[in-house]
Amino acid sequence: MKILIADSMHSSLFDMLRDQGWEYAYHPEFRREDILQAIPAYDGLVIRSKTFVDETMLLAAKNLRFVARAGAGLDLIDLDAAERLRIAVFHAGKGNRDAVAEHALGMLLALFNNILRADREVRSGVWDRERNRGVELMGKTVGIIGYGNNGSATAQRLSGFGCRVLAYDKYRDHYEDAFALESSLEEIMAEADILSLHIPLTEITRYLVNEDFIEKFSKPFYLLNLSRGEIVKLEAVVNGLKSGKILGACLDVLENEKIAKLTSEQQEVFDYLRASDKVVLTPHIAGWTHESYFRINEVLVKQIQNWL
Template sequence: MTDKKRTSYPKEKINILLLENISDLAVQNFKQAGYTSIKKITGALPEEELIKAVKDVHMLGIRSKSQITPAVLSAASKLQAIGCFCIGVNQVNLNKATEQGISVFNAPYSNTRSVAELVIGLSVMLIRRIPDKNKAAHEGKWMKDAKGSYELRGKTLGIIGYGNIGAQVSVLAEAFGMKVIFYDVVTRLPLGNAQARKSIKEVVSEADIITLHVPETAQTKNLISAAVIKHFKQGSILINYARGEVVDLNALSAALKSSQLSGAAIDVYPVEPEKNGDTFTTPLQNLPNVILTPHIGGSTEEAQANIGEDVSMKLINFLETGITTGSHTVPELALPLQEGAHRILHIHKNVPGVLSQINTQLSSHHINILGQYLKTNDEIGYVVLDVDKHLSKEAMELLKDIKETIKVRMLY
């Protein structure tokens, strides 16, 4: 079986829409795989425009700004998969995507190094009070002074969220001679000499620099509140390159003004501008020893290339083989190719008896199943069937007639 014949639907008719200036490497991967109907847009689209744009789209690529709402998904009747070319998927309504059998992929690890390196760089800048000295130099003032400037060596770094990024920050920090402590809701194996703590309070009261690497959930909203900041070590530094809702920025502003904290670096905000050039405000503007960046923690050429490679290949593999490894909506299945057969994907509501119906329908029509794979989650079931080539079209029609069917697609 050649790549050109991997899908039953002509590749030139498969419409791919990429928003938010996704890496050209992703475009190259799609073209090399034989897909030619690719539209790339530099920015995000507002909901009304996006609803129109997705009407005939089979694969959609986005980053963090595009909001894939239930209304957008309802308009995307041909949509098979969404690729989030970033770490998170919170910009997609996953419940609606699951309901419609749309597979959602992302790249949770591809920009890990970019964020980790920047956190260490920010730690150096803030503990040396470089923002203040930089501002003074631009204003024509000479501030050659060691007061309030320190080395990282021997200081304690507190990490809240010891996942992929937090663990890499931990390794880099130890290379600088720092002591590392961390807290995570999940039990994690420490790397190097890092030590776990039992609570956030323990970490912030002991650490000289605190860095956050947690997801945005109901539990993490305002995780760093005025009540928590009271426990921060006097003169400590806070870095948030995680999610915008995690820190109460008004409380942080007050702590910086009172010198409870000596500095901060913030990259993410509860409300962010839609596009470059839009007005941006935050309570942290014009405060001393504060670094504000526009959500660029993972924005390096290397990271974008890694993300482009990772997500585009997940989308291609799903479209051509049915593999759903890494999907947040359709149950995960890693599948071998089956020569001499046609492969059919069946996504259905997860209710008892569907698999029995599938097998009964096919067997009653003497359709031989050469391979069958099943995985379910709370909402839907995903069955991949390799069937006799000569009877695959009949099998497709039989599967469409099953009441609980959401999507049926023949791959090859």
């Protein structure tokens, strides 16, 4: 079997492929035209984040048997076309779920305890205890939308902080466990103090969190988005922060992550978010740890091995 690796990968992948007796070509420098030209010679394609595998590319891949995404999301792959062409699709959701869950807790604790602001102040010689008085996670109700790998790992950690976790997943049944109660979206909107998103980007979830969605919550809440940026309309978040309906936000992802190329409207929203002490921002690194970089490879190779 011949595999084209068209994105930067942890070097551990190469030994794993050789151990299986699979031939591979590593071309992280390849762009779309390079992949289109080369792909007919390969049985498998491994990507990370830079390549959109659409129907055109899949049709050009005359011998392709599978596409493997070294990450959790599958929004870069035309899943309908892959199914029609009988091309298997794999992703490594289990590979970075612990990293995402830990990052979610880290962002939330930083927000609740004013850690970023307090750190800046102390470094500049300001010792203000009262202004930086924190809020406890203990006893809070957390609503999780999307109870797959990342959502369930996050619920497990939240339960250790004494949180009550309500989980909603449109595509699963009977998923209640020791860490979360199976709930409706309406129940989450009625009871949650904190909302955490762990869902893929689809036409259904695009801008799910908008002005109307936010207003349906019965009380002010904190928002965490560690899934995909376009699930949340950031202008609506800014308005929610201004009105007090959103108490704070932890955002690992943005609508437009090319922050040097924002539109004027996007820039205005981003400027508000980055100036606010009620917002914690990170550059899409929730699943990006040294351990997950290795573990993702293990998960992908195991899936392909089992499929074969």
